[in-house]
Amino acid sequence: MADTPSARDRILDAFEELLAEQSERAATLDAVAARAGVSKGGLLYHFASKDAMVDGVLSRLSAHVDADLDRMRSAPEGPVAYFIRTSVPTDNDLERSIVAVARLAQSADSRARDALSAMQRSWLSILESSVGDPLVARIIMLIGDGMYYNTALLPDTNAVLRSETDMDRVIELVKRLADS
Amino acid sequence: MADTPSARDRILDAFEELLAEQSERAATLDAVAARAGVSKGGLLYHFASKDAMVDGVLSRLSAHVDADLDRMRSAPEGPVAYFIRTSVPTDNDLERSIVAVARLAQSADSRARDALSAMQRSWLSILESSVGDPLVARIIMLIGDGMYYNTALLPDTNAVLRSETDMDRVIELVKRLADS
DNA sequence: GTCTATATTGCGATAGAC
DNA sequence: GTCTATCGCAATATAGAC
Helix, strand or coil: CCCCCCHHHHHHHHHHHHHHHCCCCCCCHHHHHHHHCCCHHHHHHHCCCHHHHHHHHHHHHHHHHHHHHHHHHCCCCCHHHHHHHHHCCCCCHHHHHHHHHHHHHHCCCHHHHHHHHHHHHHHHHHHHHHHCCHHHHHHHHHHHHHHHHHHHHCCCCCCCCCCHHHHHHHHHHHHHHHCC | CCCCCCHHHHHHHHHHHHHHHCCCCCCCHHHHHHHHCCCHHHHHHHCCCHHHHHHHHHHHHHHHHHHHHHHHHCCCCCHHHHHHHHHCCCCCHHHHHHHHHHHHHHCCCHHHHHHHHHHHHHHHHHHHHHHCCHHHHHHHHHHHHHHHHHHHHCCCCCCCCCCHHHHHHHHHHHHHHHCC
């Protein structure tokens, strides 16, 4: 199953990768088709328009976010630590999906913006339940947003948090905010 | 002087506005020329290529950032409070310039990315001098980045910090981090 | 389901008149 | 310094063969 992804999945993978690794402009039908190993005509059989492809990555994001929210709610270390730890640049499906949708949002795609807003509201809601103080929850969200922003906008350049020790200290500092 | 901006300045204004208010794709030569009140040929007399126009907005950013760094260093409330206060969405030349360049950076323009990186390094350096602890300085930067990110990516949607009271409390909380 | 044309539009840039 | 007209190209999308 994971060995032979369908053409449809390979196309969405290619679209997300080009968006996230390069730019919205680079993610042309030609480039997506080439990376997915199909012709442009083949691509357009599966997705009748570029818009349909956007819908595809948006529903993928939605699925990844739902799974992440579950993990966040039941994280052993608690939602705050989970949120901070998973905001640091890694290389997983959720992050790639978020960066891809962020690029679409930059191109004035209102559906993409709505999807990102909804994701933020969900995170914020869990953080608020966890820390009590809405303003502290918002500050924690902003720290996470800042990390994603640096990942999406300034790949390579950003040495956000270098070590595990740094990460542990950030979580400790942030938790102290919550207890004040 | 402010009454009759030169065609050159009107073109850069129009380019920045289209980038910031709409998207990189919307900022075509046609659209910029129309907004600036010149023809496409007229535009291309002042800027031989779109790339030259990008250079124009990058030097504007550089000038705005230099002025901001001076204000930050000499802010009566201190650099930290100044930085946090000016990270909240407002409507000034610096912010419009940053958002415009952020859009260019999203389009894989390495010069734009370098300019944003340099800006961040300058801010961070002042914050580090001010708070001592490099990790706390980085956290403060991330909060500011988060605010800019929300402004640039999700206009309207983002209710970052609603009131003056919220802002004052954020600054107080952040300063407490610095003193721990 | 996947391919090769091809139609069509929109963009960046050039040429040359005024 | 500013204009109109036009070239060349790249991108989305369609048509129809296999």
